[in-house]
Amino acid sequence: QQSEYQEVLTFAISLAQQGGEVIRQAFDGQGLALNARVKADNPSDLVTAVDEYVETLVFGKIKERFPTHCLIGEETASGQPWKLTTDPTWIVDPVDGTTNFAQGFPFVAISIAFAVDRELVVGVVYNPILDELYSACQGHGAWLNQTRRLPLPSGVPKPLPPLSQCLFGFEHGSDRTHSVLSSRLGSLARLLEKTENGGAQVRGMRCVGSGALDMCLVARGSLDLYWEIGSHLWDIAAGTVIVREAGGMVVNGQGAFANPQAGIPKEPVDELAFDLMGRKYLAIRAAGSDPSADPTLGRTSMRQLASD
């Protein structure tokens, strides 16, 4: 059955491929110069000329094809007030993993999502360096390179193993404030630390430097879950459709499903966890926007959920 969003999905894939080609050439030193610089509002966060060029390119093509659609993009929205309305809206992160891009670490992606009535319906995440394209359209599954259904057979066994056997993805984000970091790293340390029975709460942790790709790794079945505090809508919008269509789940800091109706358009989405096969592994953000307010909350939830 053809999806009503098939045209949008095909177009989003072609945008990701065109933007991806610019990224790949620049990564290989053959195209645009990166001209990486730190962002004015956060010196731990990088932006490059390629981020800006690709966002302009993609927005220009969307405006040509769908002149009435709304646009939200990392480079134009960062630091500005923005709002996800009920109108058809494209949500673009032109280069997710900008630090990786600037450092030559091959986990870099362009992320393009489409929402209608504040519902995310199409998501495409393309890593042009490794030539891996993840795509999904609501109700039609998630795919790798348009041919391999996600999760892949090599992914985690079904149902999910207990937390102690899980591979846990995380990103430390770009807020390097001492209090935020110590709380965040404290949570990670507790998950890695030996427990009374000698094992750790999680089997291992991975950080690839791109939230969009972390989500695709969950959809693929390579990571059991991914947790981050402080993601923005453009980091996770496309990945959300891909995770859900692969049978996973996306939750926000309140434990609610992180979809537009449940408040995903609010930025930042403070904390997310993804569950591949329907069991509830939640990493719950500490109350309020200050993650140091209750550093034990995530651990407690993990514990409770692990013993379900």
Ligand code: IPD
């Ligand atoms: C960032 C990356 C990073 C994550 C940050 C994101 P950007 O996106 O996904 O891994 O920790 O939260 O903002 O800035 O490279 O597009």
